[in-house]
Amino acid sequence: MECVGLCEFVTSLGVSDMGLALFLGYLIGVLLVSGVPLVTVIFLIWIERKIAARIQDRIGPNRVGPFGLLQTVADLLKLLAKEDITPAAADRLLYNAAPIVSFASVVLIWAVIPIAPGFVGVDLDIGALYFVAVASLGTLAIMTAGWASNNKYALLGAFRVVALLVSYEIPLVFALVIPVMLAGSMSMVDIINAQSHMWFIFMAPVAMLMFAISSQAETGRAPFDLIEAESELIAGFNIEYSGMKFGMFFAAEFLHVFTNGILIAVLFMGGYLGLFYQFPLLGFLWLGLKGGLVYFVFLWVRNTVPRMRIDQVMRFNWFFLVPVSILNVILTALVLKLLQVWGIAPVNLAESSLLGVLPMTVILLLKDILMILFILGRISQEGRRARLDAERAHEQLLTAAAGD
Amino acid sequence: MADVSFSIALAFVIFSVISLGGALGVALNRNLFRGTIWLMVSLFGAAGLYVLLSAPFLAAVQILVYIGAIAILFTFAVMLTRSLTQVRERFTRVWANLVVAVLLFVLLIIGIIWPVWGSNPDLAQPVSDVVVSTTDLGVALVDRNGFVLPFEVASLLLTAAMIGAIVIAREADDEV
Numbered sequence: 001m002e003c004v005g006l007c008e009f010v011t012s013l014g015v016s017d018m019g020l021a022l023f024l025g026y027l028i029g030v031l032l033v034s035g036v037p038l039v040t041v042i043f044l045i046w047i048e049r050k051i052a053a054r055i056q057d058r059i060g061p062n063r064v065g066p067f068g069l070l071q072t073v074a075d076l077l078k079l080l081a082k083e084d085i086t087p088a089a090a091d092r093l094l095y096n097a098a099p100i101v102s103f104a105s106v107v108l109i110w111a112v113i114p115i116a117p118g119f120v121g122v123d124l125d126i127g128a129l130y131f132v133a134v135a136s137l138g139t140l141a142i143m144t145a146g147w148a149s150n151n152k153y154a155l156l157g158a159f160r161v162v163a164l165l166v167s168y169e170i171p172l173v174f175a176l177v178i179p180v181m182l183a184g185s186m187s188m189v190d191i192i193n194a195q196s197h198m199w200f201i202f203m204a205p206v207a208m209l210m211f212a213i214s215s216q217a218e219t220g221r222a223p224f225d226l227i228e229a230e231s232e233l234i235a236g237f238n239i240e241y242s243g244m245k246f247g248m249f250f251a252a253e254f255l256h257v258f259t260n261g262i263l264i265a266v267l268f269m270g271g272y273l274g275l276f277y278q279f280p281l282l283g284f285l286w287l288g289l290k291g292g293l294v295y296f297v298f299l300w301v302r303n304t305v306p307r308m309r310i311d312q313v314m315r316f317n318w319f320f321l322v323p324v325s326i327l328n329v330i331l332t333a334l335v336l337k338l339l340q341v342w343g344i345a346p347v348n349l350a351e352s353s354l355l356g357v358l359p360m361t362v363i364l365l366l367k368d369i370l371m372i373l374f375i376l377g378r379i380s381q382e383g384r385r386a387r388l389d390a391e392r393a394h395e396q397l398l399t400a401a402a403g404d
Numbered sequence: 405m406a407d408v409s410f411s412i413a414l415a416f417v418i419f420s421v422i423s424l425g426g427a428l429g430v431a432l433n434r435n436l437f438r439g440t441i442w443l444m445v446s447l448f449g450a451a452g453l454y455v456l457l458s459a460p461f462l463a464a465v466q467i468l469v470y471i472g473a474i475a476i477l478f479t480f481a482v483m484l485t486r487s488l489t490q491v492r493e494r495f496t497r498v499w500a501n502l503v504v505a506v507l508l509f510v511l512l513i514i515g516i517i518w519p520v521w522g523s524n525p526d527l528a529q530p531v532s533d534v535v536v537s538t539t540d541l542g543v544a545l546v547d548r549n550g551f552v553l554p555f556e557v558a559s560l561l562l563t564a565a566m567i568g569a570i571v572i573a574r575e576a577d578d579e580v
């Protein structure tokens with residue numbers, strides 16, 4: 001193992017023992033990767049509340065600190081000071097473990113996200129797969145929380161959520177396959193490098209939309225907010241949780257939304273690439289800007305789109321998202337392979353040039369536009385048929401009423 | 405490979421303990437839901453061992469498929485049968501079970517330890533020099549000289565099983 005990055009920094013501080021320096025380097029890295037999201041979430045909650053308030057024509061938190069910036073800190077202190085209740089009939093161990101697993105499943109994603117050139121927790125060969133594997137742990141946490149609470153509402157909530165999460169994982173993974181295919185690698189750094197001449201958003205807008213929709217569902221946010229259904233389930237799987245344990249579920253959700261924004265920025269918008277991105281701080285800024293933009297759209301959708309019923313959510317997934325995402329993968333694979341065989345598309349995108357990737361971008365974009373037109377045509381056809389059926393049924397009802 | 409570093413050995417011990425402890429938890433727990441959670445712990449330990457064997461792809465798939473899908477399905481089934489989660493009956497045929505368990509254990513020990521016992525020079529070097537990357541794995545699955553036939557047969561079998569499950573589960577409704 002060679003001493004690079006943080007380890008070099010540690011040795012420059014005067015640690016002479018190589019093993020110790022390596023250990024300290026890794027330790028600082030782990031603390032940073034897990035600590036930065038923890039601090040970020042405090043500000044995310046403030047940002048989210050402010051934006052939601054503006055969309056709903058309110059002011060939002062404005063009492064504690066300048067612009068209400070310290071509101072979340074006050075909330076945090078309140079949560080910490082609250083009594084920590086474990087229901088008598090709950091499964092004590094699992095009940096207490098669930099919030100930790102829930103939060104960990106989100107923080108672990110940050111391990112593979114390249115924050116700036118050279119600044120990445122671990123550049124795994126299988127980064128994209130790692131993301132999917134780790135995210136699936138969140139489902140487990142919610143299931144455990146619902147069961148361990150020993151509460152019927154919590155259990156019902158957990159059932160719904162698991163059905164939702166397991167279903168929406170399918171279009172999520174299929175959408176994730178597209179940037180992996182385009183870059184020819186599952187490593188996050190390779191995916192970013194492959195976008196150095198053209199962002200994948202221009203090559204695969206459909207995949208990005210699919211990814212955005214299904215990741216919004218994965219976080220359990222409106223319009224897919226079956227996790228917290230006040231009107232039907234009082235709260236959902238987290239009904240028995242109080243104090244900081246509830247806070248951890250809450251923080252995990254907020255952080256998950258922002259993490260998805262960052263992931264979309266990495267997978268489809270070139271991550272830290274931008275003007276003068278070679279300076280780490282600027283790369284970080286670009287990533288934050290892009291991720292923040294996507295995050296804002298997520299919040300916008302959350303605060304404007306009405307929520308759907310469970311059957312509508314499931315129908316939307318199985319009859320629309322899943323078929324479209326499978327079709328998208330098949331078509332993209334076919335077109336990409338043909339382009340590579342004919343020599344129109346470079347095999348290695350990172351070592352190509354803007355002119356080299358332009359033809360394939362145009363063709364892939366055209367393919368996506370044709371696909372969207374085809375799908376819209378199908379939808380309007382279906383809608384027309386449904387309307388005709390309804391009208392016919394109405395007329396029959398009228399004639400039956402007139403006959404009486 | 406005599407110079408296995410201390411940290412790798414330590415990681416091996418930790419993951420082995422997680423894996424075996426989880427397995428013990430599955431066998432000894434009276435609560436079915438907790439049993440499935442222990443199963444996940446055990447599978448997680450196995451995923452860690454895969455990483456140590458330089459098979460990160462397998463490790464990720466292990467977590468994704470076994471913990472993220474199959475074990476979740478187990479918990480789903482267990483949650484629907486709450487009356488079964490607290491098993492009270494004891495299975496008292498201890499001696500028969502003990503004999504079978506010991507036999508199986510001895511068989512495993514012989515099968516695994518025997519070939520590597522002593523200073524076998526063949527085992528000092530890796531079986532193959534080729535460091536298998538995820539790309540190689542992917543190519544091997546669809547290569548004509550690789551495993552394309554078993555791969556396709558397995559896919560077909562899984563699809564058939566899925567359709568069969570749907571047909572069985574589907575009620576004999578009139579709107580087909």
